[in-house]
Amino acid sequence: MEPTDATGQHVHFEDDGLLRARALERFRPSCRYLRHASVTGGGAAEPALLARGDFSLPSSCFVEKRTRHVSAVEVTLCSTQLLDYAFAEVVRQRLFAPFDRWTPEQFWAMHAGERMFLLDVHVNFRHPLDPLTLRGELELVHITEREGRSGPLVLLDLAVRFGDARSGRCTGGVKTAVIDPPAGRTPDRAPTQQPG
Template sequence: MTPAAPRSAEYGSDGQLLERVLTPYKPHCRYLKSATVTRQGEPRDGGRVSARGEFGIPESCYIDDTGHFNSVEFNLCFNQLVYYLLAKSVKERAMWPFSTWTLDEFWARQLPDILIVDFRSTFRRAMRGRAFWGEIDVVGMDERDGDDGSIALVSTLCRYGEEEMPACHGGVRLAVRMTRTRAA
């Protein structure tokens, strides 16, 4: 039996894990440079697991320079940081249901089984986006029956900013397939 994660813990940046998390991204779209994960209890019991990342976007991967961080980059940065948070949760056994997975299971499931089902972003001020920070808090976790097995619904809050000033924030809800389906 795997020991339970401590109620409160901080996990430093893991360069090898980050490199593996970013493998699905084209080299010019790997914006997350480092990240730490903090655990304050279990999200399904009212606790919080958080990640803080340092990002850099030298140039847009899809459009001429707009001069500001936009919703597409918001989403890409969210994806990279949440994948790191979940992979670190698997590795450190930091959060249910990911504490029951192996890293090999996570790598196989990273793209096909982790789905955004609700995405909201709000921009309060312009942000250049060349060097900035981002944070994600997992604030809720619930399990439901889905069409092809059980799913975990992961509720998150996120924000990005430069220096210590937040520029934008949002909420993203993920559905994670808990039952592996066979490829068609």
């Protein structure tokens, strides 16, 4: 079941090259694996997000010779890149709380200031993944807002799924934290919709 907005319609946003380039700025050029991304999200009852990405890994950023399959480290990098893009779009479109209370400028400041980071990544390879035809999905499972020892926290649990043009398959999960999120703003418009 895909996410819906308050009217029950899918809210889908196709790839934005400029947004993707900004989300990938913190990575070395040789490690910018995300080639295309889309985001489906929104929903009146519960937060919902599904992000899809196409990746190409012609070379490895940590071994001299490219292996014929994707490693767990590279899955983590791909997950991070898709996550950065997806939540930049969620903030820009104000899809759901608490991200509908943040401005894009606040999001990028957190991004640059390393206040949004991975707490845990676990993956399970069912079949080896082809690095040149890699596809991935992130699905939001749960959001928690609470007070931490040094201030407010936003905790995100996401399911990850990767496949390729053949039989490669990998599944797992990602837990992300946002430390000291912005106080926010009052939403004053609905997200711009594109046909789903």
